[in-house]
Amino acid sequence: MREIRDTTGRFALRPHYQPAELDRLCETLLTQFFKSTHGQIPIPIPTDDLTRLIERDVSDFDPGADLREFGNDVEGVTEFRPGRKPRVRIAAQLAYAERRENRYRTTLTHEYGHVHFHAYLFAMQSASGDLLQQTRPAVQICKRETIIDARNTDWMGWQAGYVSGALLMPISMIRKTAGAFQEQHGIFGPVASATAEAAALIARVRSTFQVSADAARVRLTKLELLAAQAHGPSLFSSR
Numbered sequence: 568m569r570e571i572r573d574t575t576g577r578f579a580l581r582p583h584y585q586p587a588e589l590d591r592l593c594e595t596l597l598t599q600f601f602k603s604t605h606g607q608i609p610i611p612i613p614t615d616d617l618t619r620l621i622e623r624d625v626s627d628f629d630p631g632a633d634l635r636e637f638g639n640d641v642e643g644v645t646e647f648r649p650g651r652k653p654r655v656r657i658a659a660q661l662a663y664a665e666r667r668e669n670r671y672r673t674t675l676t677h678e679y680g681h682v683h684f685h686a687y688l689f690a691m692q693s694a695s696g697d698l699l700q701q702t703r704p705a706v707q708i709c710k711r712e713t714i715i716d717a718r719n720t721d722w723m724g725w726q727a728g729y730v731s732g733a734l735l736m737p738i739s740m741i742r743k744t745a746g747a748f749q750e751q752h753g754i755f756g757p758v759a760s761a762t763a764e765a766a767a768l769i770a771r772v773r774s775t776f777q778v779s780a781d782a783a784r785v786r787l788t789k790l791e792l793l794a795a796q797a798h799g800p801s802l803f804s805s806r
């Protein structure tokens with residue numbers, strides 16, 4: 568990680584990560600987390616374990632919150648409070664709907680990305696002596712369309728989205744899954760998008776890692792295991 572100027576004006580400096588660095592940090596974090604309980608990272612990672620991970624690092628976790636005050640399309644909110652661990656709330660409609668569990672898992676790991684990679688920025692800001700900042704909590708509001716992949720100009724959202732994919736589909740395991748698929752189908756290089764093979768690969772990743780089709784497609788594309796769709800948004804720049 569290196570620090571660069573924050574052009575959004577929120578902080579003086581902000582962290583810049585290469586995607587490979589986030590992949591490595593996330594897999595190491597999971598390996599350490601599961602060492603005492605499972606010995607290795609269980610795939611798919613049980614939702615209860617993801618809850619345990621976030622509860623370890625926040626002061627207050629509410630998986631069934633009413634977030635309508637922030638807008639109807641808000642799925643997660645992380646609040647950074649001076650001198651305390653962050654507070655995370657996830658929209659009730661995700662937590663309590665069985666068929667939405669994959670989206671719940673995506674949102675939970677996205678918010679965890681903010682907790683793990685961004686809390687220090689707010690702590691530094693409040694330690695720098697800005698009295699207004701010390702009394703007012705900073706809130707990160709995450710809308711539905713930015714949970715998996717935010718625009719490149721939203722670096723915090725982009726990083727949290729990448730972390731979500733890297734936690735649910737750890738780098739060495741998704742490479743193994745995609746590699747086995749390519750071998751079986753005699754494919755060398757990225758699987759062409761919008762083909763039967765692409766659909767089959769996405770389906771395999773969905774069931775192996777218990778993720779939504781969107782989360783699988785975005786992760787595979789960012790890793791260049793799936794070719795980017797023509798005219799789609801650029802997924803390759805690092806943030």
Ligand SMILES: [Zn+2]
Binds near residue numbers: 708709710
């Ligand atoms: Zn976010």
